[in-house]
Amino acid sequence: MNQFVPKLFDCMKGYSKEQFVKDVIAGIIVAIIALPLSIALALASGVGPEQGIYTAIFAGFVISFLGGSRVQIAGPTAAFATIVAGIVAEHQMEGLVVATVMAGILLIIMGLLKFGNLIRFIPYTITSGFTFGIAVTIVIGQVKDFLGLTFTYSPVETMDKVKECVACIGTIQVQALIVGLVSLAILIVFPKVTEKIPPSLIAVIVAILMVKLLHMNVKTIGDLYTISNKVPGISMPKISLGMIRDLFPIIESDNFVVTKGLDNCLFVYTIVLYSGDHRCFSICRERISGGMIGSRHKPNMELVAQGAGNIVSALFGGIPATGAIARTAANVKNGGRTPVAGMVHSVTLLLVLVVLMPYAAWIPMPAIAAILFMVAYNMSGWREFVKLVRKSPKSDVAVLLVTFVLTVVFDLVVAIEVGIVLAALLFLKRMSDVTAVKSWKYLGSEIDENNDPDQISLKVVPKHTLVYEIIGPMFFAAADKFLEISAEPGIKVVIIRMRGVPAMDVTALRSLKNIHEICKKKGITLVLSHVQEQPRAMMEKAGFVYHHNTVYHKFDGTPVECRSYLLTRKAFETA
Numbered sequence: 392m393n394q395f396v397p398k399l400f401d402c403m404k405g406y407s408k409e410q411f412v413k414d415v416i417a418g419i420i421v422a423i424i425a426l427p428l429s430i431a432l433a434l435a436s437g438v439g440p441e442q443g444i445y446t447a448i449f450a451g452f453v454i455s456f457l458g459g460s461r462v463q464i465a466g467p468t469a470a471f472a473t474i475v476a477g478i479v480a481e482h483q484m485e486g487l488v489v490a491t492v493m494a495g496i497l498l499i500i501m502g503l504l505k506f507g508n509l510i511r512f513i514p515y516t517i518t519s520g521f522t523f524g525i526a527v528t529i530v531i532g533q534v535k536d537f538l539g540l541t542f543t544y545s546p547v548e549t550m551d552k553v554k555e556c557v558a559c560i561g562t563i564q565v566q567a568l569i570v571g572l573v574s575l576a577i578l579i580v581f582p583k584v585t586e587k588i589p590p591s592l593i594a595v596i597v598a599i600l601m602v603k604l605l606h607m608n609v610k611t612i613g614d615l616y617t618i619s620n621k622v623p624g625i626s627m628p629k630i631s632l633g634m635i636r637d638l639f640p641i642i643e644s645d646n647f648v649v650t651k652g653l654d655n656c657l658f659v660y661t662i663v664l665y666s667g668d669h670r671c672f673s674i675c676r677e678r679i680s681g682g683m684i685g686s687r688h689k690p691n692m693e694l695v696a697q698g699a700g701n702i703v704s705a706l707f708g709g710i711p712a713t714g715a716i717a718r719t720a721a722n723v724k725n726g727g728r729t730p731v732a733g734m735v736h737s738v739t740l741l742l743v744l745v746v747l748m749p750y751a752a753w754i755p756m757p758a759i760a761a762i763l764f765m766v767a768y769n770m771s772g773w774r775e776f777v778k779l780v781r782k783s784p785k786s787d788v789a790v791l792l793v794t795f796v797l798t799v800v801f802d803l804v805v806a807i808e809v810g811i812v813l814a815a816l817l818f819l820k821r822m823s824d825v826t827a828v829k830s831w832k833y834l835g836s837e838i839d840e841n842n843d844p845d846q847i848s849l850k851v852v853p854k855h856t857l858v859y860e861i862i863g864p865m866f867f868a869a870a871d872k873f874l875e876i877s878a879e880p881g882i883k884v885v886i887i888r889m890r891g892v893p894a895m896d897v898t899a900l901r902s903l904k905n906i907h908e909i910c911k912k913k914g915i916t917l918v919l920s921h922v923q924e925q926p927r928a929m930m931e932k933a934g935f936v937y938h939h940n941t942v943y944h945k946f947d948g949t950p951v952e953c954r955s956y957l958l959t960r961k962a963f964e965t966a
Contacts, residue, residue, distance in 0.1 A: 394505075394689045397457045397696070402729040410728060417727030418735025420589075421464055421718050425451075425736060426743060427591040428718070430612070430751060431762045432467040435529060436475035436710055438484065439616050440751055443467045443710065444744050445623055448737045450704035450712035455733030457696035459689025464718035464733050465700060469766050471711045473528045473549075474803055480547040485629060491705035498698030502691045516783070516791040517810040519776055524798025524806060526771035529763055531556075531799075537760035539567025539609065549799055566607045571757030574598050578765045586724075591762050598758035612759070613752025620748035622741070623708045717769065786817040819868040826863030828872050855883040862891035865899035865926070873902040885910055890921035900933060907935075 425447050433443025447466035454465035478487045528549050534556050535542060541562040546552045574594040581590040602609050612618065697713060704712055722732050779791055790813050797806035859876050863869070876887065887906075903919075910917040922930070 394459070394691050395503075395695070396689075397692060397730070398459050398461050398689060399456055399730040402461060402731075406729065411731065413726035414729055414732040415735050417722050417725040418732040419739050420725045421722050421727070421732065421736045422739035422743065423592055424589040424721050425464070425466055425715075425718055425740060427589075427595050427754075427762055428715075428766065429467055429740070430754070431591075431759045431766070432469060432472055433710065434612070434616075434759055435469070435472040435532060435763055436467065437479040438475070438487075438710055439618070440612055441619055441744070441748060442708055444740055444748070445707050446704050446709035446712050448740050448744065449707045449709055450700040451740075452700075452734055452737035453703045454696045454700035454712065454714075455730040455737070457692070457699055458730060458733075459692030459696065460714075461688070461729055462719060462723050462727055462732070463688070463693075463714045464722050464736060465697070465712050466715050466718065467710055468713050468715050469529055469763070469770050470522070470525055471713065473525060473532070475710050476532075477547065477802060487710065488705045491701050491711050494711065495698040495700070495702035495705070498694050498701065500698075502694030502696075502698060505691050506694065513811070514787075514790065514814045516779065516787045517794050517807060517814060519772060519779060520791045520794025520810060521798045521803055521806050523771050523773065523776045524795045525803065526767040526773075527795075527799050529767040533760035533763045533767075536610075536756040537568070537571040537764070539564025539571075539757065564609070567609045567755075567757045570598050570601055570607065570609050570755050571761050573601065574755075574758040574761035575764060578761060591765075594761060595754055595758055598755045599753045602755050603753065610756045611752060612754045612756065615756070616752075618748060618752050620745055622745065625706050626708065627706070717766075786821065790814045790817065822864060822866070823868040823872070826861070826865065826869035826872055828876060829860050829862065855881060856886065857882050857884070858886045858888060860888040860891065865892050865895035865902075867896060867898035870898050870902050873899070873906065876906055882913075882915055884916045884918065886918045886920055888920045889923065889926060892926055893923060895926045895929060900929060900935065903930075904935060 426444070429443035429447045430440040431443075433440050433446070436443075443466075451465045454463070458465075475487060478490055482490070531549055531552050534540070535552070538556075538560075539562075540556065540559045542555050542559055544555070546555050574597065577594040577597060578590045581588075581593055601607060602611065701711055704710065718736075722736075727733075776791070776795075780788055783791070790810055793813055794806045794810035797809055861873075865873070876885070885906075887903075907917050919930075
């Protein structure tokens, strides 16, 4: 399997007319689902409603055409909404275009360098924490429109929005609240009646009819935005060195220079991208009956496609895009099995843009808020969040809660940076706790010597011999554990048994060298026993091991085979 060949080309081998019909139907259904979501997510991102449609059209088509997945549907997603809103507020649309193009270039480079599998190094606690945090942020951002509040100013930060909601709570508009509640009720109840019709579409239609027929004084999209149904042309961004410096801020001090993230979009892209991608496939495999697609995606090609799709989206006036969980799941449910479905979804939205986009001005803002409430609820994974808090180790809970709080209070970039650092430190602490240095002790009958040739008989050790066993990885965080190895007066031989050491680093090797020097000064022979491959190779490369061979020795007259690595040229002798 060529990992840089788009999945579409693989699917064309043996492609049938029957599958084409299924892909077309699935693409049209997904487009109907994507229409209100794209508009809502665009508004949540601080841009016009048509720009969400542009994203689904252009980015969705390119990503499906070049992508490494058979079924993934790309477009605007809730995960990016808060990030994009922050960039637009600070740098306007021009800054967002530049940031998206740079992010796309970075993603292409990462794909070509085969960085597609690096997402597995992001702990689940971090992805769960910032996902729940994003959901909370989206909900807070939509309270104003849902309640019909009138703000004295337009805050950008989440906590400022909370303060403004509290301060302006007396401006609640009852009619807006009624439209919002009815829309929310439809979104909750309608899927239990039928899954064939998207509930968001029904909610939008009902909300429009309520406002028009009952002459309700409720703000609509048309009251706040000018909507165009024209197909956008390519517009090259005005890139300046000053803007690039703003998007790539540098923190300087007397001793170091540190790049502060890669911009709100750039740093988060690969994390959210593959988090969403893998969650899509998890849903498709585990929750959708009969939806087993039986195909592996190409992560590196997907990175390239996502990069290209985001560049094209920015050039045509769109916003950042990535794999959408709900739309991908809907695609699989309705028979989509190839990238053709994603391409049909984009073409369908293009037709909708030209024909029906002016009518989007009728959509009430409380209905948009209700849709985003449900989007936030579905993406939050609150049940899993609560489960992790209740049943996970304290260190994992700490990472989870810190990531969540920082996402809400500050932003996603800070949350991920701090979360990763904290997770790494706690992991090192956990691994250091696992590593132990123990004196040799009997293991009883749980070890079968006949089936375990490396397990030597545990006989009485002579008075002049000390035996230690190291269990766990030997690395810098556990280096202090090796100080427990010491020789009492009269000791001639110290044996360090390393059968339970899978790996070691330079710090641990230095500790062993220090132990060897101490033993050398005291005339003590140091023996490393049962050294595994990685530590052995490291010792040999560093010139620490003089020679190694199989040594036979007698403990109290009993012959014992002990595969040892001698650190002195003097043979292992006993009195």
